Amino acid sequence: MSEYIAWLEDMNARDTKVRAVLRRSLAFDPGTHIPAFPYVEPFLKGEAEGWRRQMHYLVAGLWAAHWREGRAGVLTPLAKACALHQLASGSVSTERRFIHLLDADREQLPHRLRQMIALLNEQPIDFQALLNDLLYWNRPDKNVQNAWARAFYRTITPTENIDADTETAA
Numbered sequence: 001m002s003e004y005i006a007w008l009e010d011m012n013a014r015d016t017k018v019r020a021v022l023r024r025s026l027a028f029d030p031g032t033h034i035p036a037f038p039y040v041e042p043f044l045k046g047e048a049e050g051w052r053r054q055m056h057y058l059v060a061g062l063w064a065a066h067w068r069e070g071r072a073g074v075l076t077p078l079a080k081a082c083a084l085h086q087l088a089s090g091s092v093s094t095e096r097r098f099i100h101l102l103d104a105d106r107e108q109l110p111h112r113l114r115q116m117i118a119l120l121n122e123q124p125i126d127f128q129a130l131l132n133d134l135l136y137w138n139r140p141d142k143n144v145q146n147a148w149a150r151a152f153y154r155t156i157t158p159t160e161n162i163d164a165d166t167e168t169a170a
Helices: 003-014 018-025 034-044 051-066 078-089 093-102 109-119 127-134 143-156 159-169
Strands: none
Touching: 003 018, 003 034, 003 051, 003 127, 018 034, 018 051, 034 051, 051 109, 051 127, 078 093, 078 109, 078 127, 078 143, 093 109, 093 143, 127 143
């Protein structure tokens, strides 16, 4: 488990209202819900503002919204969890939502992530990987979005199908 998520889990074990406060923080712009400050600010160690601070608040809120007692299983990166959800549910709207998420700018990202995390309530999400990716979301080369797209489509399209199609076309 990551250091930040371990921090949140530890805070949750010591104070039962942590998750409620952090979940509530999702109704506000990341980093503006004052009751959430005691749970996130100590980890940030003085970072006054900026994207990094906002993403820590957003991921804390998403983690709290997704947390379930006794959840087990291998933590899954978000893109792969989206693909697994689509495969399990057969819902084509998952791919559409995923594409909208990939296209989200900094203002749209919190809302679209909240929707996606709610959709993936049965998937054990790797929130540290999510935080690590979100810290680089605004890069002009869109490396994070490209990596997520690769992970999604490689999961829903097994490589043996791609290899067979490529060999047939050649």
